[in-house]
Amino acid sequence: xDCSRRLVVSSTATGRPPRVLARSARVRPHGxxxxxxxxxxxxxxxxxxxxxxxxxxxGSASEGGVRLLLVGSPPDVARVEAAAEACVAERRHLLVLFxxxxxxxxGPSGAEHRNDERKREEHEEASRLTRTTRDLxxxxxxxxxxxxxxxxxxxxxxxxWDAKHARAxxxxxxxxxxxxxxxxxxxxxxxxxxxxxxxxxxxVRASRGFAKVSVGGTFDRLHAGHRLLLAAAALATHxxxxxxxxxxxxALLANKSDxxxxxxxxxxxxxxxxxxxxxxxxxxxxxxxMESKKKxxxxxxxxxxxxxSTVEDMRALVVSRETLGGAAAVNAQRRDLGFPPxxxxxxxxxxxxxxxxxxxxxxxxxxxxxxxxxx
Numbered sequence: 001x002d003c004s005r006r007l008v009v010s011s012t013a014t015g016r017p018p019r020v021l022a023r024s025a026r027v028r029p030h031g032x033x034x035x036x037x038x039x040x041x042x043x044x045x046x047x048x049x050x051x052x053x054x055x056x057x058x059g060s061a062s063e064g065g066v067r068l069l070l071v072g073s074p075p076d077v078a079r080v081e082a083a084a085e086a087c088v089a090e091r092r093h094l095l096v097l098f099x100x101x102x103x104x105x106x107g108p109s110g111a112e113h114r115n116d117e118r119k120r121e122e123h124e125e126a127s128r129l130t131r132t133t134r135d136l137x138x139x140x141x142x143x144x145x146x147x148x149x150x151x152x153x154x155x156x157x158x159x160x161w162d163a164k165h166a167r168a169x170x171x172x173x174x175x176x177x178x179x180x181x182x183x184x185x186x187x188x189x190x191x192x193x194x195x196x197x198x199x200x201x202x203x204v205r206a207s208r209g210f211a212k213v214s215v216g217g218t219f220d221r222l223h224a225g226h227r228l229l230l231a232a233a234a235l236a237t238h239x240x241x242x243x244x245x246x247x248x249x250x251a252l253l254a255n256k257s258d259x260x261x262x263x264x265x266x267x268x269x270x271x272x273x274x275x276x277x278x279x280x281x282x283x284x285x286x287x288x289x290m291e292s293k294k295k296x297x298x299x300x301x302x303x304x305x306x307x308x309s310t311v312e313d314m315r316a317l318v319v320s321r322e323t324l325g326g327a328a329a330v331n332a333q334r335r336d337l338g339f340p341p342x343x344x345x346x347x348x349x350x351x352x353x354x355x356x357x358x359x360x361x362x363x364x365x366x367x368x369x370x371x372x373x374x375x
Contacts, residue, residue: 065180067092068170070099070163072188073135077142079187084147092183093173094143094152097166098135099188129235132158136231137348144224144351144365152224153278154231160281169281209238210315210343214308216246216301217320218256219268220367221374222275225320225350230272232347233318234279234294242295244307244314245272249300258371269298308342309333316343322361 067090069083080096087094136154143150155161155169170182215233219226230245237243247269253259263271276296299307308317308330319327324346331341352360 064091064177065093065182066095066170066174066177067183067185068095068097068166069185070097070166070188071135071139072099073131075135075139075142076187077138079185080139080142081146083185084143084150084152086185087150087152088147092180093177094150095155095166095170095173096139096152097155097161097163098132098139098157099163129158132156133232133235133347136235137228137350140224140228140231141350145353148223148351148365148370149221150224152227153275154227155281156231156235156279158235159279165281209236209241211238211241212244212311212314213237213241213316213318214244214246214306214311214314214342215318216248216306216308217272218248218253218262218367219272220262221370222268222271223365223367223370225365226272227275228347228350229318229320230276231279232345234276236316236318236345237294240293242297243276244311245269245276245296245298246301246306246308247272247298249302251302257368258374261371261374262367265300269300273298305333306330310337312337312339314342316345318345318347321346321348 067083067087069080071080075096075098083094083096086092136156139154143152155166161169167182174180174182213233213236215229217226217229233243233245247265249265253262256262262268273296280294308314310333317327317330324344327342327344327346331344334341349361349364351365352363354360354363
């Protein structure tokens with residue numbers, strides 16, 4: 001089966017069948033365009049400037065600013081790729097606001113229907129997170145193909161973001177970049193007043209998530225695949241939960257290719273933590289209901305059993321598809337300790353090209369390839 005673009009949740013040790021949270025990519029006929037194929041006309045997207053606004057159009061943009069891209073569900077990957085290419089050319093930071101997810105309306109209510117209501121809400125949340133994760137993976141895949149190490153931040157409704165707060169983040173980031181401008185690229189056809197009004201963030205409730213979630217990696221040359229993995233971990237964590245981030249330490253780097261080119265541990269750990277902090281919307285008067293009190297705890301992976309194995313009340317582990325075997329080993333260690341199994345959340349590879357699983361796996365984005373290409 002095609003697993004290269006899926007998010008799968010399962011409890012390996014329990015033998016329960018996996019829950020597929022994102023549809024697999026369709027195999028396309030040779031030469032046929034797909035959601036992940038660049039269209040020739042997509043290289044120069046219209047960057048729409050808002051009326052009477054400080055934000056600039058692409059034609060008058062200065063280098064080193066910020067591009068705020070609004071995408072729907074599913075995202076227009078041709079526009080995502082073009083925005084990433086423009087950010088490389090103009091040395092901009094890319095913010096991608098995902099505006100496609102919203103909670104469904106209707107359904108039973110009242111005391112006699114509480115069980116049905118709870119089931120309905122759980123189904124709605126699962127469906128929303130399925131769609132959000134699929135959209136996130138699609139966008140990261142598109143960026144990986146054209147700008148693997150581009151500085152970009154996904155802004156998700158489940159993490160408290162709406163258009164107004166996304167604009168505020170873009171303007172603040174532009175000021176940090178010494179007063180550079182902000183370009184708005186709207187791929188949703190939204191009216192310009194979306195930035196002037198407060199959106200009802202209660203329509204997209206924060207994910208219930210897990211109280212304790214673990215994720216790990218080398219995180220060298222933080223690339224689009226890393227950002228997908230970390231953003232998925234952020235989505236999986238309850239807004240008052242703790243996300244444990246394991247970063248490969250020196251003891252485990254001996255067999256890595258081009259070891260001398262790997263960034264120091266402190267740099268890699270700091271980059272992962274800063275990215276996660278940027279994914280969650282800061283508290284404000286207007287979005288207090290979505291305020292995140294999540295905690296991030298970062299530490300080295302040194303060859304000893306990871307916290308995912310040894311912390312009894314850990315609840316979930318986020319991994320990439322190619323490390324599902326390691327996730328199974330973690331649950332086996334927990335079983336030996338008498339601990340309950342973790343929910344395993346696996347995201348697919350990004351940046352791969354080809355019509356088959358094998359081809360995409362072979363050409364996927366990786367830090368090893370980036371190190372090998374570095375001078």
